[in-house]
Amino acid sequence: MSSPHAPLLAALKGDRCSPPPLWLMRQAGRYLPEYRKVRSGVASFLDLCLTPALASEVTLQPLRRFPLDAAIVFSDILVVPYALGQKVAFVEGEGPKLEAVKDGAAIAKLTGENAASRLAPVYETVERVVAELPASVPLIGFCGAPWTVATYMVEGAGSKDQAAPRGLAYREPETFQHLIDLLVETSAAYLIGQVEAGCRVLQIFDSWAGSLPEDEFERWCIAPTRAIVDRVKAKAPDIPIIGFPRGSGPLAERYASKTAIDAIGCDTSLPVGWIRSALQTRLPVQGNLDPVLLAAGGPRFEARVNWILETLGEGPFIFNLGHGILPETPIEHVEKLVALVKNAPA
Numbered sequence: 001m002s003s004p005h006a007p008l009l010a011a012l013k014g015d016r017c018s019p020p021p022l023w024l025m026r027q028a029g030r031y032l033p034e035y036r037k038v039r040s041g042v043a044s045f046l047d048l049c050l051t052p053a054l055a056s057e058v059t060l061q062p063l064r065r066f067p068l069d070a071a072i073v074f075s076d077i078l079v080v081p082y083a084l085g086q087k088v089a090f091v092e093g094e095g096p097k098l099e100a101v102k103d104g105a106a107i108a109k110l111t112g113e114n115a116a117s118r119l120a121p122v123y124e125t126v127e128r129v130v131a132e133l134p135a136s137v138p139l140i141g142f143c144g145a146p147w148t149v150a151t152y153m154v155e156g157a158g159s160k161d162q163a164a165p166r167g168l169a170y171r172e173p174e175t176f177q178h179l180i181d182l183l184v185e186t187s188a189a190y191l192i193g194q195v196e197a198g199c200r201v202l203q204i205f206d207s208w209a210g211s212l213p214e215d216e217f218e219r220w221c222i223a224p225t226r227a228i229v230d231r232v233k234a235k236a237p238d239i240p241i242i243g244f245p246r247g248s249g250p251l252a253e254r255y256a257s258k259t260a261i262d263a264i265g266c267d268t269s270l271p272v273g274w275i276r277s278a279l280q281t282r283l284p285v286q287g288n289l290d291p292v293l294l295a296a297g298g299p300r301f302e303a304r305v306n307w308i309l310e311t312l313g314e315g316p317f318i319f320n321l322g323h324g325i326l327p328e329t330p331i332e333h334v335e336k337l338v339a340l341v342k343n344a345p346a
C-alpha cells in the first residue's frame with residue numbers, strides 16, 4: 001500500500017529525496033506541554049500506552065505542531081515484557097522497574113499465551129491514528145530488539161553496562177537463548193499485528209547493541225534481529241524495516257549486511273563520512289543529529305545540521321536524531337530544525 005507521495009516510503013525504497021524526509025525518535029513526549037498535560041491525567045505511563053484514546057492523541061500531537069514525515073506509535077519497548085507476564089512499572093524520575101528474571105526458573109515462568117490480548121490496545125491505537133493521518137505520513141510501528149528488551153528484563157531496570165544480562169549470557173547461554181527465542185517470537189507477532197492494524201513502516205530499537213563484543217553481537221543482536229525480519233517479511237514482504245543498533249560502531253556494517261533490514265538508524269557517535277561510505281552505499285540511512293545539540297541550539301547546531309545534510313543528502317537518507325529527543329528540548333529548536341531540513345538546498 002505504498003504511496004508515491006510519502007517521502008519516507010520513497011527514501012526507504014532507495015530514492016534520493018530533496019528535502020529528505022524527517023521524523024524524530026521519541027517525537028511524542030515530555031518536551032511537549034500538551035503531552036505533559038495528558039500524562040498528568042493518568043496514573044501510570046503503562047496505562048497511557050495501553051489506553052488507545054490517549055495513546056493515539058499523543059501520537060498525533062507532534063504532527064499538529066511540525067510537518068514531520070512520519071508518526072510513530074506511542075507505546076514503549078517494555079510492553080512486550082508486560083505482555084509476557086513480567087511486572088513492569090515506570091517510576092517517576094527513575095525510569096522503568098521490572099521484576100527481574102535472573103535465572104532459568106524465572107524465565108520459564110514467562111509465557112506468550114496472553115500476549116495477543118495484552119497488546120491488543122496498541123493495535124487499536126494504530127487503527128485510530130491511521131484514520132487521522134494523510135497518505136503522505138506513514139505510521140511507524142516498533143519493538144525493542146530482543147537483546148535490548150532482555151537487558152531490562154534481566155537487570156530489572158536500565159543500567160550503565162548491562163552487566164547482569166551479559167553475565168547470564170556468558171554463564172548460561174542456553175538459558176539466555178530461551179529468553180531471546182521467546183522475545184523473537186513475541187516481537188515478530190507484535191510487529192505483524194501493528195502492520196495488520198495499519199503501520200506502513202517498522203523500526204527495531206536495539207538501544208544497547210553497543211555493549212556486546214563481536215561474537216556476542218552476532219549471536220544476541222544480529223541473529224535474533226534477522227529472525228524477526230524473516231518472520232515479518234514472510235507475512236508482510238513490502239513493509240520496510242529500519243534497524244537501530246545503537247552504539248554498535250563499525251559492527252553496524254555487519255548488522256546492515258546480515259540482518260536483512262531495509263534501512264539503518266545511525267547513532268550520534270558514527271562519523272557522517274563513514275555512514276556515507278560504509279553504509280549508505282548499500283542501504284538507506286537514518287540519523288544522526290546529537291539530541292543534546294538539538295536541545296542546546298545555536299550556531300553549532302545549525303552548522304551540524306547542514307553538515308549532515310551535505311554529507312548524506314546525496315543518497316537515500318532520512319533525517320533524524322542519533323537517539324531520542326530530550327525532555328528539556330525547546331520547541332523553537334525543533335521548529336528551527338524542521339525549517340533547516342525542509343529548506344535544504346536541492
Ligand SMILES: Cc1c2[nH]c(c1CCC(=O)O)Cc1[nH]c(c(CCC(=O)O)c1C)Cc1[nH]c(c(CCC(=O)O)c1C)Cc1[nH]c(c(C)c1CCC(=O)O)C2
Pocket residue numbers: 024025026027028029030039045072073074075076077078090094095096142144158205207323324
Ligand atoms: C530503551 C527504550 C525504552 N523505550 C524505548 C526505547 C528505545 C529507544 C531509546 O533507546 O530511547 C522506545 C520508546 N519509548 C517511547 C516511545 C514512543 C514513541 C516516540 O515518540 O518515539 C518509543 C519509541 C515513549 C516513552 N517511554 C518512556 C517515556 C517517558 C515516560 C513518561 O512520560 O513519564 C516515553 C514518552 C519511558 C521509558 N521507556 C524506556 C526507558 C529507559 C524509559 C525511561 C527514560 C525516560 O523517561 O525517557 C525504555
